[in-house]
Amino acid sequence: MDLAASKRKRMVHQDDIKLNVKLQLFALIAKQPAFHQLRSVEQLGYITILANRNDYGVRGLQIIIQSTVKDPANLDSRVNAFFKMFEAKLYEMTDEDFKSNVNALVDMKLEKYKNLREESAFFWQEISNGTLKFDRKESEVAALKELRKEELIFFFNNYIKIDAPERKTLSVQVYGGLHLAEYKKVADQDGAAAQTYQINDIFSFRRSRPLYGSFKGGLGQMKL
Template identity: 65%
Template structure:
């Protein structure tokens, strides 16, 4: 067993949709630096601390990745939840100017021209192989959606999908315990499973038990 402890929290949010995509992207843009500062710099949970967007065959979401030699995954999981609660306040209290500044920053990122033919080719191939319906006008359509987005719509999206305890919040927590955290592993494994939580011991059986999404094409 490795010395490092590893946690991946995957928050599944929505299927591919321009309006929902830009809301999720904007939340990630606003939260990314705050997450690194709080979880890495202030709490020093792990030497690898990431918050990034994720797309699994057309299902979009957020992913926290934290790798540590000092804290066990159970503890880190609680700190990720604490960060989301703290970020909730940051989002609610954001000024109109800050909201507009973040929207414009994301628009500028999307309008940036491809640096070379390889980068342009990669954009089109990503559309083809990503598991979602290819939309080669994605950047233009998402820019248009951003220009129409209101601050209240972003808050409502966060409350419905990402906020701790949100009705549509679906989180997959993948925990890898290093050998220095065996005691925590044994203790947490014997704890009662929390309400609205499923402990997955056999990933293959769990996958077979789940309903399938309809085709995104």
């Protein structure tokens, strides 16, 4: 396999309406600029995705790049460079542009379900995750309408930007045959880079980390 891939997830928070809409709005605003810069301008890879992610109620920002021209470490560095560049654009965003993006996200949330399968999937996800926020759309729309641009910038500074105090990033790197030399260099570093930790035993690493509590409670008991 000659493809290389980088999948970065920045874990932000456990399900919270106000934080949810800030994350979703940021992803909406950053999605097109990220694709333009990383895919169209730098041509790092045909598959370039920036999106918010929900893992059983734990929310985060996900960036995926699949490439034949750059190794994963290089892809990660370009993602960081994008966020540094995007920071200035976020600060310079006009109130009109901010409101336009808010309205676009509100319209997306107010779209009616296309079919019964889509509607039932929403309710089953709430049940499966244990979040049970069956009025989620209405609550998030209300939170969006009260959101201010300064709050979004504070959210970015606190969770997303490179030196954010609450920034937590998991980088999953896949090295293809074209980048074996780069992989050996990274493997020999053994987590030498500042503020990084190389995971050699994923199960031991997982057991060593503090985890969010389950919305479902213990032993399958749903919290009501």
